[in-house]
Amino acid sequence: MLGKLSVVSDISISLxxxxxxxxxxxxxxxxxxxxxxxxxxxxNNLISVLNARGSVEYRNFSVSIDDDEVKCDEVKAERLxxxxxxxxxxxxxxxxxxxxxxxxxxxxxTFMSMIHQDYYGVPIKPRDEDVKFSSEIKDFIDGIVIPSxxxxxxxxGDFITYLDNLGKGISRTVRLMWIVYHxxxxxxxxxxxxTLNLHPLRFEALLKWLIxxxxxxxxxxxxxxxxxxxxxxxxxxxxxxLRKCGHILMDRDEVLDRIxxxxxxxxxLKGCTE
Numbered sequence: 001m002l003g004k005l006s007v008v009s010d011i012s013i014s015l016x017x018x019x020x021x022x023x024x025x026x027x028x029x030x031x032x033x034x035x036x037x038x039x040x041x042x043x044n045n046l047i048s049v050l051n052a053r054g055s056v057e058y059r060n061f062s063v064s065i066d067d068d069e070v071k072c073d074e075v076k077a078e079r080l081x082x083x084x085x086x087x088x089x090x091x092x093x094x095x096x097x098x099x100x101x102x103x104x105x106x107x108x109x110t111f112m113s114m115i116h117q118d119y120y121g122v123p124i125k126p127r128d129e130d131v132k133f134s135s136e137i138k139d140f141i142d143g144i145v146i147p148s149x150x151x152x153x154x155x156x157g158d159f160i161t162y163l164d165n166l167g168k169g170i171s172r173t174v175r176l177m178w179i180v181y182h183x184x185x186x187x188x189x190x191x192x193x194x195t196l197n198l199h200p201l202r203f204e205a206l207l208k209w210l211i212x213x214x215x216x217x218x219x220x221x222x223x224x225x226x227x228x229x230x231x232x233x234x235x236x237x238x239x240x241x242l243r244k245c246g247h248i249l250m251d252r253d254e255v256l257d258r259i260x261x262x263x264x265x266x267x268x269l270k271g272c273t274e
Contacts (some may be wrong), residue, residue: 011246018238021238025241047077073095076093211233
């Protein structure tokens, strides 16, 4: 759990005791910008943001996490095509400070299915690491998941296929779980978590698995009702409703009480006088 998380920019938000946080709000209100500024306190995340967004530019913001702070004058990256038709990347990163936690941002909608050749059942020997990972996610998918040069493979008994063939939701989610398992971030940021395209029961299984990883914090943006599953699963969950005129922070008890008569997605659209 994070004792304190603060993002100061054109909109300043300070939170305390953050374990899991769902961020809701209208399109364009700044949900993605909020988590990207957190991610960009680590320059290593700049390429991830650029790959997902095509370009990025933020100025004059700071992020404080527990006892550490990073102040950024400018963070900018873009891809430009020069006259010879080469695509070049340009980066500007002017930040001071350091966050001790490992922060990772993930965009599930960028997990594109590869175009595979037909798979002819060539025998595959999973690595010990593949077996261990598959064992840890067995409540989500039963079988062995094997990373390969052509994408992830799935094996159960004598049946072997590309993971993509099990469906977009399964494929994207296992890729997300592999990233968390392999890179072990302290703080995980997920943009538009609904683009995992999961059945509600599988989404609950994913949330339980992520919470069991003992991360410092999990933050995700959403325009779906996925926040309801979080409220039901995690007693310490919190909910940030971003609006063009400010924000509302709710704890789990407030959300569970309110969802009996109102959807938080509509709450976030209300005028500031309501």
